Each structure stands twice: as structure tokens, then as C-alpha cells.
Ligand code: C2O
Ligand code: CU
């Protein structure tokens with residue numbers, strides 16, 4: 001009896017101290033001109049008892065592969081909906097036309113495949129994809145529906161930076177989620193306290209781990225949570241360098257010991273583990289340093305009224321990912337470039353106008369929503385802003401609520417130019433597409449609404465706290481063309497090859513015979529038709545076109561062929 005009691009006591013103490021060790025998954029990459037995403041329903045044994053119903057892409061049961069794109073290349077992504085519900089997929093941060101953006105107006109029915117086709121215009125950086133179906137974004141994303149997009153370009157490739165994926169360059173998505181008694185995620189949970197790193201549990205008896213080599217290591221940090229902001233740092237306040245924000249590289253690395261990342265935001269950082277072989281340390285969140293009002297900071301005392309934001313991990317510091325330093329690789333990056341980019345933000349004097357957007361709550365003194373922009377809840381039928389193509393605009397966002405909101409805009413990245421009348425910190429002066437606006441704060445950013453205009457299909461801006469967005473904290477804008485745009489028929493799109501490209505006098509089209517006698521249109525990036533006719537053979541004479549970038553479009557009964565063409 002005594003022995004048994006002792007054994008149980010030993011087992012219990014072992015159980016109390018033993019953590020289940022998870023080695024986080026680094027998702028495989030997927031690339032090329034045609035990418036297939038099978039968006040499907042799945043399940044994962046995350047907790048004892050009932051399995052958690054999940055949504056994921058391709059070979060995964062949670063999250064999805066990392067999409068690798070090259071700036072300047074065309075890509076078609078085929079999203080097959082097998083989730084048993086209507087959905088869509090948004091390319092967060094990518095500068096694409098409204099019809100390719102995967103916003104709330106794109107609806108892909110169960111069993112359907114949606115195939116956006118676009119040219120990658122963004123610079124090298126860390127972007128991501130996730131569904132955006134209005135009212136269900138939180139429910140779908142928090143079941144696991146998201147993945148990374150990494151864009152490469154010539155500038156970034158020429159720099160001295162770690163970029164060997166999964167070796168010295170790691171995508172790290174951190175999520176906090178609340179589950180119900182049936183082990184299913186609750187999109188409205190303010191008790192979100194189960195932490196996941198790349199889909200591996202990281203707290204409550206679980207530990208997420210990653211091996212990194214003893215050299216310069218790049219972490220691409222994404223906050224994929226529904227609401228929580230993380231204040232990232234490392235054990236012993238170890239310093240690191242911030243090299244990129246949402247929309248690409250900063251002009252120069254910035255030394256830091258903390259980086260605050262709200263839902264939807266990305267920062268790339270460089271950790272120097274050069275002389276640390278055999279050691280281990282942790283990526284942490286220092287929630288105690290966040291102001292209350294930011295979800296993740298100390299819970300606000302609302303006069304003893306039992307605040308709803310009372311998650312057990314609010315306002316505390318906790319480990320997120322344990323990093324174990326293993327021997328360096330033979331081709332380690334020993335030092336990083338000191339100049340990374342040459343961004344010159346638009347100046348305020350160049351702006352055509354300022355737009356004022358306020359963040360509002362029904363009761364200014366309460367923490368409760370539903371939150372709105374300028375008092376208006378999202379309405380699919382209402383266009384909230386009309387923006388002439390190529391307008392340079394300052395957006396002044398004023399938060400008149402008691403909680404912080406991460407403001408996100410589709411279409412174009414922006415430059416933050418002011419926080420409450422002051423310059424933003426240096427690491428926040430690169431390209432961004434999400435900016436956290438604190439309670440009673442005013443943030444100004446500047447951007448140019450370039451390249452894409454569409455008189456019918458809007459883009460959206462919204463709070464990236466997914467439950468606020470689903471509750472209506474979202475607005476729509478239309479970018480209006482400078483001249484009348486061609487209305488594009490809704491037919492299947494395919495990629496064709498043309499050569500030479502760039503071309504000077506004529507191009508040859510490499511396609512099946514079905515295109516003979518078909519009409520073609522060549523239009524510029526403003527949507528103006530520059531050349532049109534009927535194909536009698538596989539050649540088009542382009543000698544009359546001025547030099548520049550064009551798009552060739554061919555429409556047959558079932559297919560729409562589309563390709564970018566450069567005239568020398
Ligand atoms: Cu991350 Cu409108 O989206
Ligand atoms: Cu987005």
C-alpha cells in the first residue's frame with residue numbers, strides 16, 4: 001500500500017513537471033505558376049477526449065503549406081473548397097485586383113474551385129492567406145485555416161541574410177485560441193489562452209520546441225490569433241534585429257529587445273545564436289508590459305463588473321517557443337547587410353486628400369462592441385469610400401473606444417507617418433498593412449491606391465480582431481478607374497505562353513488550336529484597351545504599341561487566357 005502511494009506520488013510529481021514536448025512543424029513549400037490548394041475539413045486530437053474539428057490546406061490537418069512566390073511572375077492559385085461550407089481565401093498583404101483578392105465578395109461554394117490569376121507585384125516579404133467569408137472569418141481561421149506566403153525578389157536575394165527555408169529561416173505563426181468543453185474553438189472567446197506555434201500546443205503542460213543552428217537565424221513572426229496581441233522578446237532580454245515589417249524589408253535593421261505584434265501583423269527578425277551552441281532559450285511574450293486595453297495586457301478593472309477580457313494569460317509573461325541551439329551549418333550567414341531597402345514614404349504634402357475614420361463603440365465607456373467605423377456597421381451593399389485610381393491619401397484613424405484595434409486595409413501597403421502627432425518608432429516606418437491603434441489614439445498613414453481599379457468589386461478595410469470584423473467592424477472602398485474599364489467576363493482563367501517576351505514587333509502565342517479565330521484584347525494596367533482584333537494565326541503584331549507593360553487577354557467560350565506582356 002505504501003509503495004503504491006509512493007509510486008503514485010512520484011508519478012504525480014513527474015506528471016506535474018513533465019511537459020509534453022512538441023517539435024513544431026515547418027510547413028513544406030509550394031511554388032510555381034500554378035498552385036493547388038485543397039481547402040478541406042479535418043480533425044486533430046488536440047486535447048484528451050473529443051477530437052477538434054479543423055480546417056486545413058493540402059496534406060495538413062491544421063494550417064497549410066507555405067506558398068513561395070517570385071515578384072514579377074504570374075501565378076494561378078486553384079482553391080478547391082472541400083470544407084462543407086461556403087468560403088474564400090484572401091492573400092493578406094498582396095497587391096492584387098479586387099476580383100483576385102479573395103475578400104468578402106468572393107464566395108466559393110462547397111465543391112467549387114476558385115482560380116484567381118495574378119502577377120506578383122509585392123516586394124520580398126512575409127504575407128499570409130486565410131479565409132475571409134463575412135461572419136465566419138473567425139470561426140474558420142481559428143479552426144486552422146491559414147498559411148504563409150513568402151515573396152522573393154532580386155533586391156532581397158542579393159543581400160546577406162539568412163534565407164534557407166527551415167534551416168536558418170523559419171516561418172513562425174503564433175495563435176491563442178479558446179476552446180469549449182467539446183474541444184472546439186470558440187471564435188468569440190475572450191478567454192483565449194491555449195497557445196499554438198505552427199499548430200503545436202505551447203502551454204498548459206505542453207512545450208513547443210525548435211532547433212536552430214548556432215548562427216544568424218531569421219524568424220518570420222506572424223500573429224495569427226483572433227484577438228490577442230503578443231509582446232515578443234527572448235529570455236534574458238536578449239536583443240535581436242528587426243529587418244522587415246508587413247510589406248517587406250525595412251531600410252536598415254533595427255536593434256530591439258521587444259516587438260509587439262497584433263493580429264494580422266508580421267515582423268521578420270534576426271537572432272544571433274552564433275556563440276550559443278548547446279544552449280537553449282525561449283521566445284516569450286511579455287504581456288505584463290502591454291498597456292491594459294490591448295488584449296493581452298493586464299485586465300482592465302471595470303469597477304468590479306467582472307470584465308469579459310479576463311483570460312488567465314493576460315498581463316503575464318510566458319514562454320512561447322523553446323529554441324535549442326545546434327551546430328552551425330557549413331554555409332552560415334555570419335553577418336547581415338546593414339542596408340536592406342530604399343523606401344521613400346510619400347510625403348504628406350503630396351497627398352490628394354485626408355480621410356478620417358473613427359473607431360466607435362455603442363457605449364464609449366464600455367469594452368463591448370459591436371464596434372464600427374464612423375458609426376456604420378459593415379454592409380455588403382454599401383460602398384463606404386470611393387477612391388480615384390492613383391490617389392495618394394492620408395488616412396487618419398481615431399480610436400474612440402476603450403480597446404485597441406489592429407486596422408488592416410486590402411489592396412495597398414501603407415506607411416505609418418504619425419502616432420498621436422509623433423513620428424512612429426523606426427521599425428514601424430517600413431511598409432505595413434496592419435497597424436494597431438490604441439484606445440483614444442490617432443494614427444495617420446499614407447498610401448497610393450495604384451494599379452487596380454474596378455467599378456463593381458470593392459476592397460475592404462477592417463479590424464483584424466476577427467470577432468470585431470465578423471461583428472461588422474469593416475468598411476468597403478472602390479477604386480474608380482481614370483477611364484472606362486473593360487468589364488471582364490466571369491469565365492475560367494488559364495495561363496498561356498507567349499514568346500518572345502519582352503517583345504518588339506510581334507509575339508507568338510503557344511496555345512492549343514482552340515484560340516484561332518478568337519478575339520484578343522491587349523490592355524494596359526489602367527484597363528484601357530490598346531490593341532484588339534481577331535486571331536487568324538498564332539501571331540499578333542504589336543509594333544504600334546508604345547513600350548510598356550500590357551496584358552493580353554483571349555476569351556473562348558470556356559476559358560479566359562491571360563498573360564502579361566512587355567513591349568520593348
Ligand atoms: Cu488578413 Cu482582410 O485580412
Ligand atoms: Cu488582408
Ligand code: CU
Pocket residue numbers: 371404405406463464465468469473
Ligand atoms: Cu477591433
